[in-house]
Amino acid sequence: MTDRKAARGSPGRVAIVTDSGADLPPERAAAAGISVVPLVVRFDEAEYRDGVDLSTEDFWRRLSEPKAPFPRTAAPSAEAFRAVFEERFKGGASSIVCITLSGDLSATLGSARIARQELPDREIHLIDSRSASMGVGMLAEMAVEQAAEGASGAEIYAALAPRVGDLDIFVVLETLEFLRRGGRLNPARAAIGSVLSIKPIITVTDGRVETAETPRTRGKARERLFDLLCSRPMERLAVLHSMAPGAASFAEELTERAGLEAEAVSVQLIGPTVGSHIGPGAFGAVVLRPQA
Numbered sequence: 001m002t003d004r005k006a007a008r009g010s011p012g013r014v015a016i017v018t019d020s021g022a023d024l025p026p027e028r029a030a031a032a033g034i035s036v037v038p039l040v041v042r043f044d045e046a047e048y049r050d051g052v053d054l055s056t057e058d059f060w061r062r063l064s065e066p067k068a069p070f071p072r073t074a075a076p077s078a079e080a081f082r083a084v085f086e087e088r089f090k091g092g093a094s095s096i097v098c099i100t101l102s103g104d105l106s107a108t109l110g111s112a113r114i115a116r117q118e119l120p121d122r123e124i125h126l127i128d129s130r131s132a133s134m135g136v137g138m139l140a141e142m143a144v145e146q147a148a149e150g151a152s153g154a155e156i157y158a159a160l161a162p163r164v165g166d167l168d169i170f171v172v173l174e175t176l177e178f179l180r181r182g183g184r185l186n187p188a189r190a191a192i193g194s195v196l197s198i199k200p201i202i203t204v205t206d207g208r209v210e211t212a213e214t215p216r217t218r219g220k221a222r223e224r225l226f227d228l229l230c231s232r233p234m235e236r237l238a239v240l241h242s243m244a245p246g247a248a249s250f251a252e253e254l255t256e257r258a259g260l261e262a263e264a265v266s267v268q269l270i271g272p273t274v275g276s277h278i279g280p281g282a283f284g285a286v287v288l289r290p291q292a
Helices: 026-032 056-063 078-090 110-118 132-147 152-168 176-180 187-196 218-229 247-258 272-278
Strands: 014-019 034-037 040-043 045-049 071-074 095-100 122-128 167-170 201-206 210-214 236-241 266-268 283-288
Touching: 014 078, 014 132, 026 034, 026 040, 026 187, 034 236, 040 272, 056 272, 071 272, 078 095, 078 110, 078 122, 078 247, 095 110, 095 132, 095 152, 095 266, 110 122, 110 201, 122 152, 122 272, 132 152, 132 167, 132 236, 132 266, 132 283, 152 167, 176 272, 201 218, 218 247, 218 283, 247 283
Parallel strands: 014 034, 014 095, 095 122, 236 266
Antiparallel strands: 040 045, 040 071, 167 201, 167 283, 201 210, 236 283
């Protein structure tokens, strides 16, 4: 599940890096000191860096336009990762912990690995989140918390690597078309879903997108989502949506059912990287379960 390079040198300041698939708003990442390497989003021939040339709000605005071209994504280059790694080392970091999108969903992890190989004398730890969206973001924020407590890069890696398996993500989709066209779902499954007008609940299992449930109505899907998310205790919770009506009320009810304080739950608008494959109208959550 994880990928690590042996630590070199003495413990010191640890820099945290992730990619735009973590769905961390730029201001939130900046406040935490997290560097975000952007994936590329394309609308026909126009190419944008997620969070740099294209904001989340602009992405959804553009996607809602009549006859909007279908968005496609591409992983960052190894050069993009190397530039961020070098910048953090020049800024005083002694080591880096980098958490990426699932290696089975994107070539992003592969680019980070190449960048690490090009810096053989630096301490860089790579973690394959085996997840997406705030599943990646939660791990990155946990890494920041541990770094603030004085943990070394190797210690953060050792603490977070086992937590990858504690992440659950469940999202109700308005349509399977975006997953199908993005190559993240079997075309036959997408066609069946369209014919039956189901509101599928997807999950990420061992790093891959799977269909968890296939309710026939949005109301039934919403109720089933509560069951899936609240089936076990929660340590952290982030509600996700892609301009979905009722996202705020869903977050409020989920927070109440989970027995959490409102301040402990974040509500995130899904960004361009993940949104290109999810499409509009989706809602759900990422949960970090307590460690066994």
